[in-house]
Amino acid sequence: MSYKNFPMVPRVIFGRGSFNQLNEVLAPKRLGINAPFIFLIDDVFKNNSWLKSRIELSYDDKIIFVSSKEEPKTSQVDALVEDIILMSKERPSGIIGIGGGTLLDLAKAVSIMLTNNGEAKDYQGWDLVKNPALYHVGIPTISGTGAEVSRTTVLTGPEKKLGINSDYTPFDQVILDSELTKDVPKAQWFYTGMDCYIHCIESLTGTYLNAFSESYGNMALDLCKQIFLEDNLSDLESQEKLMMASWHGGMSIAYSQVGVAHAMSYGLSYLLGTKHGIGNCIVFDHLEEFYPEGVKLFKRMKEKHNITLPQGICSDLSDREFDIMINISLGLEPLWENALGKNWKKIMTPQKLKDLYKKM
Ligand code: NAD
Ligand code: ZN
Structure with missing residues:
Protein backbone atom coordinates (compact mmCIF):
# COMPACT_ATOMS: atom_id res chain seq x y z
CA MET A 1 0.00 0.00 0.00
CA SER A 2 1.34 3.40 -0.96
CA TYR A 3 -0.27 6.35 0.84
CA LYS A 4 -0.89 9.72 -0.75
CA ASN A 5 1.29 12.61 0.31
CA PHE A 6 -0.97 15.64 0.02
CA PRO A 7 -0.06 19.29 0.44
CA MET A 8 -2.26 21.53 2.59
CA VAL A 9 -2.81 25.28 2.59
CA PRO A 10 0.28 26.47 4.49
CA ARG A 11 -1.12 29.78 5.79
CA VAL A 12 -4.55 30.83 6.88
CA ILE A 13 -6.00 33.84 8.65
CA PHE A 14 -9.38 33.41 10.33
CA GLY A 15 -11.50 36.16 11.84
CA ARG A 16 -14.18 38.75 11.35
CA GLY A 17 -12.52 41.76 9.74
CA SER A 18 -9.31 39.91 8.84
CA PHE A 19 -9.71 40.96 5.20
CA ASN A 20 -8.30 44.31 6.39
CA GLN A 21 -4.92 42.57 6.72
CA LEU A 22 -4.72 41.67 3.05
CA ASN A 23 -2.30 44.46 2.14
CA GLU A 24 0.18 43.58 4.86
CA VAL A 25 0.00 39.91 3.89
CA LEU A 26 0.78 40.71 0.27
CA ALA A 27 3.50 43.34 0.75
CA PRO A 28 6.41 40.94 1.43
CA LYS A 29 5.38 38.81 -1.55
CA ARG A 30 5.83 41.59 -4.08
CA LEU A 31 8.59 40.62 -6.50
CA GLY A 32 9.20 44.11 -7.90
CA ILE A 33 7.51 47.24 -9.12
CA ASN A 34 6.90 45.69 -12.53
CA ALA A 35 5.44 42.49 -11.10
CA PRO A 36 1.86 43.34 -10.21
CA PHE A 37 -0.66 41.62 -8.01
CA ILE A 38 -3.72 40.66 -10.03
CA PHE A 39 -7.03 40.54 -8.16
CA LEU A 40 -9.71 38.36 -9.72
CA ILE A 41 -12.94 39.45 -8.06
CA ASP A 42 -16.54 38.31 -8.53
CA ASP A 43 -18.31 41.06 -10.42
CA VAL A 44 -21.09 41.02 -7.84
CA PHE A 45 -18.67 43.31 -5.93
CA LYS A 46 -18.11 45.71 -8.83
CA ASN A 47 -19.99 48.55 -7.16
CA ASN A 48 -19.13 47.55 -3.62
CA SER A 49 -16.99 50.38 -2.32
CA TRP A 50 -16.76 48.74 1.13
CA LEU A 51 -14.80 45.83 -0.38
CA LYS A 52 -12.83 47.81 -2.95
CA SER A 53 -11.67 50.42 -0.44
CA ARG A 54 -9.91 47.67 1.48
CA ILE A 55 -7.68 46.72 -1.44
CA GLU A 56 -4.66 48.96 -1.85
CA LEU A 57 -3.45 48.94 -5.44
CA SER A 58 0.21 49.87 -5.95
CA TYR A 59 2.33 50.23 -9.10
CA ASP A 60 0.74 48.13 -11.87
CA ASP A 61 -1.63 46.08 -9.67
CA LYS A 62 -4.94 45.36 -11.39
CA ILE A 63 -8.43 44.30 -10.45
CA ILE A 64 -10.22 42.14 -13.00
CA PHE A 65 -13.93 41.66 -12.28
CA VAL A 66 -15.19 38.30 -13.48
CA SER A 67 -18.78 37.11 -13.75
CA SER A 68 -19.64 33.89 -11.92
CA LYS A 69 -22.85 33.41 -13.90
CA GLU A 70 -21.23 30.42 -15.54
CA GLU A 71 -18.80 27.99 -14.00
CA PRO A 72 -15.14 28.33 -15.02
CA LYS A 73 -14.11 27.10 -18.43
CA THR A 74 -10.65 26.14 -19.64
CA SER A 75 -11.00 28.66 -22.49
CA GLN A 76 -11.82 31.40 -19.96
CA VAL A 77 -8.67 30.55 -18.00
CA ASP A 78 -6.57 30.72 -21.17
CA ALA A 79 -8.08 34.09 -22.10
CA LEU A 80 -7.44 35.53 -18.63
CA VAL A 81 -3.84 34.30 -18.71
CA GLU A 82 -3.33 35.92 -22.10
CA ASP A 83 -4.77 39.23 -20.85
CA ILE A 84 -2.59 39.17 -17.76
CA ILE A 85 0.56 38.46 -19.78
CA LEU A 86 -0.27 41.34 -22.11
CA MET A 87 -1.02 43.81 -19.33
CA SER A 88 2.00 43.00 -17.12
CA LYS A 89 5.59 44.11 -17.75
CA GLU A 90 6.85 41.12 -15.80
CA ARG A 91 5.38 37.91 -14.51
CA PRO A 92 2.93 38.93 -11.74
CA SER A 93 3.81 38.68 -8.06
CA GLY A 94 0.61 36.84 -7.34
CA ILE A 95 -3.02 36.14 -8.09
CA ILE A 96 -5.70 36.88 -5.51
CA GLY A 97 -9.11 35.27 -5.99
CA ILE A 98 -12.04 36.90 -4.18
CA GLY A 99 -15.45 35.26 -4.50
CA GLY A 100 -17.11 31.86 -4.36
CA GLY A 101 -15.95 28.53 -5.74
CA THR A 102 -16.04 29.97 -9.26
CA LEU A 103 -13.56 32.77 -8.56
CA LEU A 104 -11.40 30.64 -6.27
CA ASP A 105 -11.08 27.98 -8.97
CA LEU A 106 -10.29 30.59 -11.61
CA ALA A 107 -7.56 32.09 -9.43
CA LYS A 108 -6.00 28.68 -8.86
CA ALA A 109 -6.12 27.76 -12.54
CA VAL A 110 -4.76 31.12 -13.73
CA SER A 111 -1.87 30.94 -11.27
CA ILE A 112 -1.00 27.48 -12.61
CA MET A 113 -1.28 28.46 -16.26
CA LEU A 114 0.97 31.51 -15.82
CA THR A 115 3.90 29.18 -15.12
CA ASN A 116 3.00 26.19 -17.30
CA ASN A 117 2.96 26.00 -21.11
CA GLY A 118 0.03 25.06 -23.28
CA GLU A 119 -3.66 25.31 -22.55
CA ALA A 120 -5.63 24.72 -19.38
CA LYS A 121 -7.40 21.72 -20.91
CA ASP A 122 -4.05 19.89 -21.16
CA TYR A 123 -3.87 19.80 -17.38
CA GLN A 124 -7.36 18.51 -16.54
CA GLY A 125 -6.72 15.29 -14.68
CA TRP A 126 -4.42 14.13 -11.92
CA ASP A 127 -0.85 15.37 -11.39
CA LEU A 128 -0.20 16.73 -14.87
CA VAL A 129 1.12 20.14 -13.75
CA LYS A 130 4.91 20.37 -14.10
CA ASN A 131 5.90 23.75 -12.63
CA PRO A 132 4.89 25.33 -9.32
CA ALA A 133 2.09 27.86 -9.72
CA LEU A 134 2.47 31.58 -9.11
CA TYR A 135 1.86 32.70 -5.50
CA HIS A 136 -1.93 32.60 -5.08
CA VAL A 137 -4.32 33.71 -2.38
CA GLY A 138 -7.92 32.60 -1.89
CA ILE A 139 -10.53 34.75 -0.15
CA PRO A 140 -13.99 33.14 -0.07
CA THR A 141 -17.05 35.39 -0.01
CA ILE A 142 -19.58 32.54 0.20
CA SER A 143 -19.08 29.30 2.12
CA GLY A 144 -19.56 25.67 1.21
CA THR A 145 -17.51 24.41 -1.71
CA GLY A 146 -14.27 23.85 0.17
CA ALA A 147 -12.47 25.23 -2.89
CA GLU A 148 -10.44 27.34 -0.46
CA VAL A 149 -8.66 24.23 0.85
CA SER A 150 -8.87 21.73 -1.95
CA ARG A 151 -6.18 20.37 -4.24
CA THR A 152 -8.31 20.83 -7.32
CA THR A 153 -9.73 23.52 -9.57
CA VAL A 154 -12.81 22.28 -11.39
CA LEU A 155 -12.99 23.39 -15.02
CA THR A 156 -15.28 22.67 -17.92
CA GLY A 157 -13.21 21.97 -21.02
CA PRO A 158 -14.11 21.09 -24.59
CA GLU A 159 -14.36 17.40 -23.73
CA LYS A 160 -14.87 17.11 -20.03
CA LYS A 161 -15.66 18.76 -16.75
CA LEU A 162 -12.70 17.77 -14.65
CA GLY A 163 -10.37 19.37 -12.17
CA ILE A 164 -6.71 20.25 -12.42
CA ASN A 165 -5.72 18.12 -9.44
CA SER A 166 -2.14 18.75 -8.44
CA ASP A 167 0.20 19.53 -5.58
CA TYR A 168 0.54 23.04 -7.01
CA THR A 169 -3.20 23.77 -6.99
CA PRO A 170 -3.81 24.61 -3.28
CA PHE A 171 -3.61 28.23 -2.25
CA ASP A 172 -0.43 29.56 -0.61
CA GLN A 173 -2.56 31.74 1.62
CA VAL A 174 -6.24 31.83 2.56
CA ILE A 175 -8.11 34.58 4.36
CA LEU A 176 -11.33 33.49 6.06
CA ASP A 177 -13.31 36.59 6.95
CA SER A 178 -16.98 35.74 7.50
CA GLU A 179 -17.92 39.40 7.14
CA LEU A 180 -17.41 39.00 3.39
CA THR A 181 -20.30 36.50 3.31
CA LYS A 182 -22.88 38.69 5.01
CA ASP A 183 -24.80 39.70 1.86
CA VAL A 184 -25.09 36.30 0.19
CA PRO A 185 -28.70 35.81 -1.02
P1 NAD B 1 -20.21 30.85 -7.13
O1 NAD B 1 -18.82 31.18 -6.90
O2 NAD B 1 -20.63 30.59 -8.53
O3 NAD B 1 -21.13 31.99 -6.53
C1 NAD B 1 -22.54 31.80 -6.47
C2 NAD B 1 -23.28 33.11 -6.53
O4 NAD B 1 -23.10 33.81 -5.31
C3 NAD B 1 -22.79 34.04 -7.63
O5 NAD B 1 -23.90 34.66 -8.22
C4 NAD B 1 -21.94 35.05 -6.87
O6 NAD B 1 -21.91 36.28 -7.55
C5 NAD B 1 -22.69 35.14 -5.57
N1 NAD B 1 -21.91 35.61 -4.43
C6 NAD B 1 -20.72 35.13 -3.97
N2 NAD B 1 -20.35 35.78 -2.86
C7 NAD B 1 -21.31 36.70 -2.62
C8 NAD B 1 -21.48 37.67 -1.59
N3 NAD B 1 -20.64 37.79 -0.59
N4 NAD B 1 -22.59 38.46 -1.66
C9 NAD B 1 -23.49 38.31 -2.64
N5 NAD B 1 -23.39 37.40 -3.63
C10 NAD B 1 -22.30 36.60 -3.60
O7 NAD B 1 -20.73 29.60 -6.29
P2 NAD B 1 -20.09 28.52 -5.35
O8 NAD B 1 -21.21 27.61 -5.03
O9 NAD B 1 -19.30 29.10 -4.26
O10 NAD B 1 -19.05 27.79 -6.29
C11 NAD B 1 -19.43 26.91 -7.32
C12 NAD B 1 -18.19 26.57 -8.10
O11 NAD B 1 -17.25 25.96 -7.23
C13 NAD B 1 -18.42 25.60 -9.23
O12 NAD B 1 -17.74 26.06 -10.38
C14 NAD B 1 -17.82 24.30 -8.74
O13 NAD B 1 -17.33 23.48 -9.77
C15 NAD B 1 -16.72 24.80 -7.86
N6 NAD B 1 -16.29 23.87 -6.81
C16 NAD B 1 -14.97 23.70 -6.64
C17 NAD B 1 -14.49 22.85 -5.68
C18 NAD B 1 -13.02 22.67 -5.52
O14 NAD B 1 -12.61 21.91 -4.66
N7 NAD B 1 -12.20 23.33 -6.28
C19 NAD B 1 -15.36 22.17 -4.84
C20 NAD B 1 -16.73 22.37 -5.02
C21 NAD B 1 -17.19 23.24 -6.00
ZN1 ZN C 1 -19.11 19.96 -4.33
Whole structure:
Protein backbone atom coordinates (compact mmCIF):
# COMPACT_ATOMS: atom_id res chain seq x y z
CA MET A 1 0.00 0.00 0.00
CA SER A 2 1.34 3.40 -0.96
CA TYR A 3 -0.27 6.35 0.84
CA LYS A 4 -0.89 9.72 -0.75
CA ASN A 5 1.29 12.61 0.31
CA PHE A 6 -0.97 15.64 0.02
CA PRO A 7 -0.06 19.29 0.44
CA MET A 8 -2.26 21.53 2.59
CA VAL A 9 -2.81 25.28 2.59
CA PRO A 10 0.28 26.47 4.49
CA ARG A 11 -1.12 29.78 5.79
CA VAL A 12 -4.55 30.83 6.88
CA ILE A 13 -6.00 33.84 8.65
CA PHE A 14 -9.38 33.41 10.33
CA GLY A 15 -11.50 36.16 11.84
CA ARG A 16 -14.18 38.75 11.35
CA GLY A 17 -12.52 41.76 9.74
CA SER A 18 -9.31 39.91 8.84
CA PHE A 19 -9.71 40.96 5.20
CA ASN A 20 -8.30 44.31 6.39
CA GLN A 21 -4.92 42.57 6.72
CA LEU A 22 -4.72 41.67 3.05
CA ASN A 23 -2.30 44.46 2.14
CA GLU A 24 0.18 43.58 4.86
CA VAL A 25 0.00 39.91 3.89
CA LEU A 26 0.78 40.71 0.27
CA ALA A 27 3.50 43.34 0.75
CA PRO A 28 6.41 40.94 1.43
CA LYS A 29 5.38 38.81 -1.55
CA ARG A 30 5.83 41.59 -4.08
CA LEU A 31 8.59 40.62 -6.50
CA GLY A 32 9.20 44.11 -7.90
CA ILE A 33 7.51 47.24 -9.12
CA ASN A 34 6.90 45.69 -12.53
CA ALA A 35 5.44 42.49 -11.10
CA PRO A 36 1.86 43.34 -10.21
CA PHE A 37 -0.66 41.62 -8.01
CA ILE A 38 -3.72 40.66 -10.03
CA PHE A 39 -7.03 40.54 -8.16
CA LEU A 40 -9.71 38.36 -9.72
CA ILE A 41 -12.94 39.45 -8.06
CA ASP A 42 -16.54 38.31 -8.53
CA ASP A 43 -18.31 41.06 -10.42
CA VAL A 44 -21.09 41.02 -7.84
CA PHE A 45 -18.67 43.31 -5.93
CA LYS A 46 -18.11 45.71 -8.83
CA ASN A 47 -19.99 48.55 -7.16
CA ASN A 48 -19.13 47.55 -3.62
CA SER A 49 -16.99 50.38 -2.32
CA TRP A 50 -16.76 48.74 1.13
CA LEU A 51 -14.80 45.83 -0.38
CA LYS A 52 -12.83 47.81 -2.95
CA SER A 53 -11.67 50.42 -0.44
CA ARG A 54 -9.91 47.67 1.48
CA ILE A 55 -7.68 46.72 -1.44
CA GLU A 56 -4.66 48.96 -1.85
CA LEU A 57 -3.45 48.94 -5.44
CA SER A 58 0.21 49.87 -5.95
CA TYR A 59 2.33 50.23 -9.10
CA ASP A 60 0.74 48.13 -11.87
CA ASP A 61 -1.63 46.08 -9.67
CA LYS A 62 -4.94 45.36 -11.39
CA ILE A 63 -8.43 44.30 -10.45
CA ILE A 64 -10.22 42.14 -13.00
CA PHE A 65 -13.93 41.66 -12.28
CA VAL A 66 -15.19 38.30 -13.48
CA SER A 67 -18.78 37.11 -13.75
CA SER A 68 -19.64 33.89 -11.92
CA LYS A 69 -22.85 33.41 -13.90
CA GLU A 70 -21.23 30.42 -15.54
CA GLU A 71 -18.80 27.99 -14.00
CA PRO A 72 -15.14 28.33 -15.02
CA LYS A 73 -14.11 27.10 -18.43
CA THR A 74 -10.65 26.14 -19.64
CA SER A 75 -11.00 28.66 -22.49
CA GLN A 76 -11.82 31.40 -19.96
CA VAL A 77 -8.67 30.55 -18.00
CA ASP A 78 -6.57 30.72 -21.17
CA ALA A 79 -8.08 34.09 -22.10
CA LEU A 80 -7.44 35.53 -18.63
CA VAL A 81 -3.84 34.30 -18.71
CA GLU A 82 -3.33 35.92 -22.10
CA ASP A 83 -4.77 39.23 -20.85
CA ILE A 84 -2.59 39.17 -17.76
CA ILE A 85 0.56 38.46 -19.78
CA LEU A 86 -0.27 41.34 -22.11
CA MET A 87 -1.02 43.81 -19.33
CA SER A 88 2.00 43.00 -17.12
CA LYS A 89 5.59 44.11 -17.75
CA GLU A 90 6.85 41.12 -15.80
CA ARG A 91 5.38 37.91 -14.51
CA PRO A 92 2.93 38.93 -11.74
CA SER A 93 3.81 38.68 -8.06
CA GLY A 94 0.61 36.84 -7.34
CA ILE A 95 -3.02 36.14 -8.09
CA ILE A 96 -5.70 36.88 -5.51
CA GLY A 97 -9.11 35.27 -5.99
CA ILE A 98 -12.04 36.90 -4.18
CA GLY A 99 -15.45 35.26 -4.50
CA GLY A 100 -17.11 31.86 -4.36
CA GLY A 101 -15.95 28.53 -5.74
CA THR A 102 -16.04 29.97 -9.26
CA LEU A 103 -13.56 32.77 -8.56
CA LEU A 104 -11.40 30.64 -6.27
CA ASP A 105 -11.08 27.98 -8.97
CA LEU A 106 -10.29 30.59 -11.61
CA ALA A 107 -7.56 32.09 -9.43
CA LYS A 108 -6.00 28.68 -8.86
CA ALA A 109 -6.12 27.76 -12.54
CA VAL A 110 -4.76 31.12 -13.73
CA SER A 111 -1.87 30.94 -11.27
CA ILE A 112 -1.00 27.48 -12.61
CA MET A 113 -1.28 28.46 -16.26
CA LEU A 114 0.97 31.51 -15.82
CA THR A 115 3.90 29.18 -15.12
CA ASN A 116 3.00 26.19 -17.30
CA ASN A 117 2.96 26.00 -21.11
CA GLY A 118 0.03 25.06 -23.28
CA GLU A 119 -3.66 25.31 -22.55
CA ALA A 120 -5.63 24.72 -19.38
CA LYS A 121 -7.40 21.72 -20.91
CA ASP A 122 -4.05 19.89 -21.16
CA TYR A 123 -3.87 19.80 -17.38
CA GLN A 124 -7.36 18.51 -16.54
CA GLY A 125 -6.72 15.29 -14.68
CA TRP A 126 -4.42 14.13 -11.92
CA ASP A 127 -0.85 15.37 -11.39
CA LEU A 128 -0.20 16.73 -14.87
CA VAL A 129 1.12 20.14 -13.75
CA LYS A 130 4.91 20.37 -14.10
CA ASN A 131 5.90 23.75 -12.63
CA PRO A 132 4.89 25.33 -9.32
CA ALA A 133 2.09 27.86 -9.72
CA LEU A 134 2.47 31.58 -9.11
CA TYR A 135 1.86 32.70 -5.50
CA HIS A 136 -1.93 32.60 -5.08
CA VAL A 137 -4.32 33.71 -2.38
CA GLY A 138 -7.92 32.60 -1.89
CA ILE A 139 -10.53 34.75 -0.15
CA PRO A 140 -13.99 33.14 -0.07
CA THR A 141 -17.05 35.39 -0.01
CA ILE A 142 -19.58 32.54 0.20
CA SER A 143 -19.08 29.30 2.12
CA GLY A 144 -19.56 25.67 1.21
CA THR A 145 -17.51 24.41 -1.71
CA GLY A 146 -14.27 23.85 0.17
CA ALA A 147 -12.47 25.23 -2.89
CA GLU A 148 -10.44 27.34 -0.46
CA VAL A 149 -8.66 24.23 0.85
CA SER A 150 -8.87 21.73 -1.95
CA ARG A 151 -6.18 20.37 -4.24
CA THR A 152 -8.31 20.83 -7.32
CA THR A 153 -9.73 23.52 -9.57
CA VAL A 154 -12.81 22.28 -11.39
CA LEU A 155 -12.99 23.39 -15.02
CA THR A 156 -15.28 22.67 -17.92
CA GLY A 157 -13.21 21.97 -21.02
CA PRO A 158 -14.11 21.09 -24.59
CA GLU A 159 -14.36 17.40 -23.73
CA LYS A 160 -14.87 17.11 -20.03
CA LYS A 161 -15.66 18.76 -16.75
CA LEU A 162 -12.70 17.77 -14.65
CA GLY A 163 -10.37 19.37 -12.17
CA ILE A 164 -6.71 20.25 -12.42
CA ASN A 165 -5.72 18.12 -9.44
CA SER A 166 -2.14 18.75 -8.44
CA ASP A 167 0.20 19.53 -5.58
CA TYR A 168 0.54 23.04 -7.01
CA THR A 169 -3.20 23.77 -6.99
CA PRO A 170 -3.81 24.61 -3.28
CA PHE A 171 -3.61 28.23 -2.25
CA ASP A 172 -0.43 29.56 -0.61
CA GLN A 173 -2.56 31.74 1.62
CA VAL A 174 -6.24 31.83 2.56
CA ILE A 175 -8.11 34.58 4.36
CA LEU A 176 -11.33 33.49 6.06
CA ASP A 177 -13.31 36.59 6.95
CA SER A 178 -16.98 35.74 7.50
CA GLU A 179 -17.92 39.40 7.14
CA LEU A 180 -17.41 39.00 3.39
CA THR A 181 -20.30 36.50 3.31
CA LYS A 182 -22.88 38.69 5.01
CA ASP A 183 -24.80 39.70 1.86
CA VAL A 184 -25.09 36.30 0.19
CA PRO A 185 -28.70 35.81 -1.02
CA LYS A 186 -30.65 33.25 1.00
CA ALA A 187 -31.21 30.65 -1.76
CA GLN A 188 -27.56 30.77 -2.83
CA TRP A 189 -26.50 30.47 0.82
CA PHE A 190 -28.51 27.26 0.98
CA TYR A 191 -27.26 25.76 -2.31
CA THR A 192 -23.58 26.42 -1.65
CA GLY A 193 -23.99 25.43 2.01
CA MET A 194 -25.56 22.15 0.90
CA ASP A 195 -22.52 21.50 -1.27
CA CYS A 196 -20.63 21.23 2.01
CA TYR A 197 -23.32 19.06 3.61
CA ILE A 198 -23.28 16.74 0.59
CA HIS A 199 -19.46 16.56 0.68
CA CYS A 200 -19.80 15.28 4.26
CA ILE A 201 -22.47 12.68 3.49
CA GLU A 202 -20.65 11.39 0.42
CA SER A 203 -17.33 11.21 2.22
CA LEU A 204 -18.69 9.68 5.43
CA THR A 205 -20.67 6.95 3.66
CA GLY A 206 -18.03 6.20 1.02
CA THR A 207 -15.85 3.12 0.73
CA TYR A 208 -12.73 5.32 0.71
CA LEU A 209 -13.43 6.54 4.24
CA ASN A 210 -10.57 6.56 6.73
CA ALA A 211 -10.02 8.17 10.13
CA PHE A 212 -8.50 11.30 8.57
CA SER A 213 -11.54 12.00 6.39
CA GLU A 214 -13.99 10.81 9.00
CA SER A 215 -12.82 13.21 11.67
CA TYR A 216 -13.04 16.24 9.36
CA GLY A 217 -16.32 14.98 7.89
CA ASN A 218 -17.92 14.58 11.30
CA MET A 219 -16.88 18.06 12.39
CA ALA A 220 -18.30 19.59 9.22
CA LEU A 221 -21.50 17.57 9.43
CA ASP A 222 -22.08 18.60 13.03
CA LEU A 223 -21.61 22.26 12.07
CA CYS A 224 -24.04 21.89 9.14
CA LYS A 225 -26.68 20.44 11.45
CA GLN A 226 -26.29 23.39 13.81
CA ILE A 227 -26.41 25.94 10.99
CA PHE A 228 -29.25 24.50 8.96
CA LEU A 229 -31.46 22.89 11.62
CA GLU A 230 -31.10 24.88 14.83
CA ASP A 231 -32.52 28.30 15.65
CA ASN A 232 -30.19 29.49 18.37
CA LEU A 233 -27.29 30.83 16.28
CA SER A 234 -26.75 34.51 15.57
CA ASP A 235 -26.03 35.48 11.97
CA LEU A 236 -22.41 36.04 12.88
CA GLU A 237 -22.05 32.60 14.51
CA SER A 238 -23.80 30.95 11.62
CA GLN A 239 -21.55 32.65 9.06
CA GLU A 240 -18.37 31.76 10.94
CA LYS A 241 -19.46 28.18 11.48
CA LEU A 242 -20.35 27.71 7.82
CA MET A 243 -16.93 29.02 6.87
CA MET A 244 -15.32 26.34 9.04
CA ALA A 245 -17.77 23.65 7.88
CA SER A 246 -16.73 24.39 4.31
CA TRP A 247 -13.07 24.08 5.28
CA HIS A 248 -13.51 20.79 7.14
CA GLY A 249 -15.79 19.39 4.44
CA GLY A 250 -13.08 20.17 1.90
CA MET A 251 -10.45 18.51 4.09
CA SER A 252 -12.66 15.47 4.46
CA ILE A 253 -12.90 14.85 0.72
CA ALA A 254 -9.22 15.65 0.20
CA TYR A 255 -8.35 12.26 1.61
CA SER A 256 -11.43 10.42 0.32
CA GLN A 257 -13.83 11.30 -2.50
CA VAL A 258 -17.29 12.58 -3.25
CA GLY A 259 -19.98 10.27 -4.60
CA VAL A 260 -23.22 9.80 -6.54
CA ALA A 261 -24.59 13.35 -6.21
CA HIS A 262 -21.40 14.92 -7.50
CA ALA A 263 -20.98 12.40 -10.32
CA MET A 264 -24.53 13.11 -11.50
CA SER A 265 -24.38 16.85 -10.95
CA TYR A 266 -21.26 17.09 -13.15
CA GLY A 267 -23.36 15.57 -15.97
CA LEU A 268 -26.09 18.20 -15.49
CA SER A 269 -23.54 20.95 -15.38
CA TYR A 270 -21.76 19.79 -18.54
CA LEU A 271 -24.93 19.46 -20.62
CA LEU A 272 -27.27 22.06 -19.15
CA GLY A 273 -24.87 24.44 -17.42
CA THR A 274 -26.60 23.78 -14.08
CA LYS A 275 -24.45 25.35 -11.39
CA HIS A 276 -22.73 23.16 -8.84
CA GLY A 277 -24.62 24.05 -5.65
CA ILE A 278 -28.14 23.93 -7.03
CA GLY A 279 -27.26 20.97 -9.27
CA ASN A 280 -26.13 18.96 -6.27
CA CYS A 281 -29.35 19.83 -4.46
CA ILE A 282 -31.53 18.82 -7.43
CA VAL A 283 -29.74 15.47 -7.65
CA PHE A 284 -29.40 14.76 -3.93
CA ASP A 285 -33.15 15.21 -3.42
CA HIS A 286 -33.63 11.97 -5.42
CA LEU A 287 -30.89 9.83 -3.90
CA GLU A 288 -32.68 8.19 -0.93
CA GLU A 289 -31.65 4.81 -2.29
CA PHE A 290 -27.96 5.61 -1.79
CA TYR A 291 -28.03 8.04 1.13
CA PRO A 292 -31.25 7.35 3.09
CA GLU A 293 -30.33 9.23 6.28
CA GLY A 294 -28.54 12.05 4.49
CA VAL A 295 -31.45 12.70 2.12
CA LYS A 296 -33.99 12.63 4.95
CA LEU A 297 -32.09 15.35 6.79
CA PHE A 298 -31.59 17.30 3.57
CA LYS A 299 -35.35 17.40 3.01
CA ARG A 300 -35.84 18.72 6.55
CA MET A 301 -33.31 21.49 5.93
CA LYS A 302 -34.92 22.33 2.61
CA GLU A 303 -38.31 22.63 4.26
CA LYS A 304 -37.04 24.65 7.20
CA HIS A 305 -35.59 27.26 4.86
CA ASN A 306 -38.50 27.24 2.37
CA ILE A 307 -36.35 26.21 -0.56
CA THR A 308 -38.14 25.06 -3.70
CA LEU A 309 -35.95 23.24 -6.17
CA PRO A 310 -36.52 23.28 -9.93
CA GLN A 311 -38.35 20.20 -11.19
CA GLY A 312 -38.38 18.47 -14.56
CA ILE A 313 -35.07 19.86 -15.82
CA CYS A 314 -34.42 16.60 -17.73
CA SER A 315 -37.96 16.07 -18.98
CA ASP A 316 -37.38 17.31 -22.53
CA LEU A 317 -33.97 15.82 -23.18
CA SER A 318 -33.28 13.65 -26.21
CA ASP A 319 -31.63 10.21 -25.97
CA ARG A 320 -28.46 11.76 -27.36
CA GLU A 321 -28.45 14.35 -24.62
CA PHE A 322 -28.99 11.73 -21.94
CA ASP A 323 -26.05 9.81 -23.41
CA ILE A 324 -23.81 12.87 -23.13
CA MET A 325 -24.71 13.32 -19.46
CA ILE A 326 -24.34 9.64 -18.72
CA ASN A 327 -20.89 9.51 -20.35
CA ILE A 328 -19.65 12.52 -18.41
CA SER A 329 -21.00 11.11 -15.18
CA LEU A 330 -19.83 7.51 -15.55
CA GLY A 331 -16.41 8.79 -16.59
CA LEU A 332 -15.85 9.93 -13.00
CA GLU A 333 -14.79 6.47 -11.89
CA PRO A 334 -13.25 7.30 -8.48
CA LEU A 335 -16.50 8.95 -7.40
CA TRP A 336 -18.55 5.88 -8.27
CA GLU A 337 -16.03 3.52 -6.76
CA ASN A 338 -16.07 5.51 -3.55
CA ALA A 339 -19.87 5.54 -3.44
CA LEU A 340 -20.66 2.00 -4.52
CA GLY A 341 -17.47 -0.05 -4.19
CA LYS A 342 -15.20 -1.81 -6.68
CA ASN A 343 -18.11 -3.47 -8.49
CA TRP A 344 -19.94 -0.19 -9.03
CA LYS A 345 -20.40 -0.83 -12.76
CA LYS A 346 -22.73 -3.70 -11.94
CA ILE A 347 -24.89 -1.40 -9.80
CA MET A 348 -24.83 1.85 -11.76
CA THR A 349 -25.55 0.82 -15.33
CA PRO A 350 -26.18 3.48 -18.00
CA GLN A 351 -29.89 2.55 -17.94
CA LYS A 352 -30.11 2.91 -14.17
CA LEU A 353 -28.44 6.31 -14.37
CA LYS A 354 -30.81 7.40 -17.12
CA ASP A 355 -33.81 6.40 -14.99
CA LEU A 356 -32.43 8.48 -12.13
CA TYR A 357 -31.84 11.52 -14.37
CA LYS A 358 -35.40 11.18 -15.69
CA LYS A 359 -36.74 11.84 -12.19
CA MET A 360 -35.06 15.25 -12.10
P1 NAD B 1 -20.21 30.85 -7.13
O1 NAD B 1 -18.82 31.18 -6.90
O2 NAD B 1 -20.63 30.59 -8.53
O3 NAD B 1 -21.13 31.99 -6.53
C1 NAD B 1 -22.54 31.80 -6.47
C2 NAD B 1 -23.28 33.11 -6.53
O4 NAD B 1 -23.10 33.81 -5.31
C3 NAD B 1 -22.79 34.04 -7.63
O5 NAD B 1 -23.90 34.66 -8.22
C4 NAD B 1 -21.94 35.05 -6.87
O6 NAD B 1 -21.91 36.28 -7.55
C5 NAD B 1 -22.69 35.14 -5.57
N1 NAD B 1 -21.91 35.61 -4.43
C6 NAD B 1 -20.72 35.13 -3.97
N2 NAD B 1 -20.35 35.78 -2.86
C7 NAD B 1 -21.31 36.70 -2.62
C8 NAD B 1 -21.48 37.67 -1.59
N3 NAD B 1 -20.64 37.79 -0.59
N4 NAD B 1 -22.59 38.46 -1.66
C9 NAD B 1 -23.49 38.31 -2.64
N5 NAD B 1 -23.39 37.40 -3.63
C10 NAD B 1 -22.30 36.60 -3.60
O7 NAD B 1 -20.73 29.60 -6.29
P2 NAD B 1 -20.09 28.52 -5.35
O8 NAD B 1 -21.21 27.61 -5.03
O9 NAD B 1 -19.30 29.10 -4.26
O10 NAD B 1 -19.05 27.79 -6.29
C11 NAD B 1 -19.43 26.91 -7.32
C12 NAD B 1 -18.19 26.57 -8.10
O11 NAD B 1 -17.25 25.96 -7.23
C13 NAD B 1 -18.42 25.60 -9.23
O12 NAD B 1 -17.74 26.06 -10.38
C14 NAD B 1 -17.82 24.30 -8.74
O13 NAD B 1 -17.33 23.48 -9.77
C15 NAD B 1 -16.72 24.80 -7.86
N6 NAD B 1 -16.29 23.87 -6.81
C16 NAD B 1 -14.97 23.70 -6.64
C17 NAD B 1 -14.49 22.85 -5.68
C18 NAD B 1 -13.02 22.67 -5.52
O14 NAD B 1 -12.61 21.91 -4.66
N7 NAD B 1 -12.20 23.33 -6.28
C19 NAD B 1 -15.36 22.17 -4.84
C20 NAD B 1 -16.73 22.37 -5.02
C21 NAD B 1 -17.19 23.24 -6.00
ZN1 ZN C 1 -19.11 19.96 -4.33
